[in-house]
Amino acid sequence: MVQLLHYPLSSAQPCAAVASPWPSGPLAEGRTWHAAQAQEGWGAGRCTVAEQGAARAWPWCEVGVAVAGELVLGFQGRELSLNAGDAFVIPCGAAVQWQARGGFEYAFMAVMAPPEPARAPFKLDLSASLEPCSPPPADVLLGPAPEAWSLPLYEAGALRVGLWQCEAYARRQMRPAYTELMYLLEGGVQLTPEQGAPAHVEAGEVVVAPAGLANAWVSERAVRKVYCIWG
Template sequence: MSDTLSRPILLRLDDTDAPLIPTSLGKADPFAARRGVAWSGETAMAAGRVAWEGGTLFMSAFPHTELLIVQGGALTVESGMETDAPVTLRLGVGQAAVLPRGAALRLRADAPVSWSFCAAVAPASAPALGVFALVVDPQPVLSPSAAPAAELLLGPVPACRSANQAHDAATGLRVGVWDSTPYARRLIPHRVNELMHILEGEVTLTDESGAAHRVVAGDTVFVPRGAPCAWTSAIHVRKIYAVQDAPA
């Protein structure tokens, strides 16, 4: 994939009016005709939105790893049908799941459904990631994690916590939940490609032009690696994240 943007900016994936490019994530992408991409990079990572009219879709081997966050309607995901303990996920608005590369999946929607996504495509030689789709737990047990470096902060050092819930080593994609006490960080290039879905609180992300983007609970945004971005939060923030370790 090549960059679909001429310069990195913050992208709102939950905005139905946001500009999207109809793009397939590969020949086997089951939503090729329904997928709109807001950003894609050289590391075969993409973010955007899917609008599906509904129905039932079965895939014997899902072709990539995808975090989805339902924005409208409802989606049922069945996995592990070949095992003695199949799993059925029923996802409503604001709920998230990871569809693993190589898993046999059945997706069903009784009415139109839409979701924001962050996906990563692995080389054909990469092994399957798993058998079961995984619902992202919005309230996991969190462990202390690194705070921003003191020299980047405009005030006290925050207390940060996180919990990784899925990791695709072949693409560097990690999905989990993070939270933090309030803090302010100066404008710096964002260090990773990151989808953020705010679960609690709000944050203001300011770009290099000085434009302030208020992101509140329920919002889903994507910030590409290298995008100049300042962070200001006056209250506790908790978010689902999908980040990619590999350089953009």
């Protein structure tokens, strides 16, 4: 079974590598997969970019969180500069050139979303204003319903990417039908899987919760996060 994948700020390699879910892809020399379910169409891990190169068609849609260094992506004569703390999307099918400056590192989730060859890579607006949304379902909450806000930023097939913010709350273990990469922007949360140690996730860190892995949530302060949901 795929386990909860947590990237704490204190560790670049939180768990053992696994085999690549797909036979080839860009940045293969610096890419380490830490979780992958090829039949479900997703994989996640960490990537180091120390050179320049190009891909005629990005083979999957990739959502990344920059950890260190700088990377410049080129697309149809335009450039996108990425630095530590940025969250970004490279659409499937995009023809992309890249050049690293200072050794670029990022955490990622790759999914087999529909091709969008005409769409450029882009950064997520992490400070965007959010709209009120429904809180977690009442039947899983262990206390009063919190207030919550969200903003969708990108969709492609079964992939949904956006921002979500919620007051402190606790919920019992639930088994999600989707895989989610979370990038915490504010606050902190303890995620406790049905097997294994709890993950204490703080602002600036990334965690991946695979579909089918039951986990409980406890946050003692408001949380704001990027969500990347597949399925």
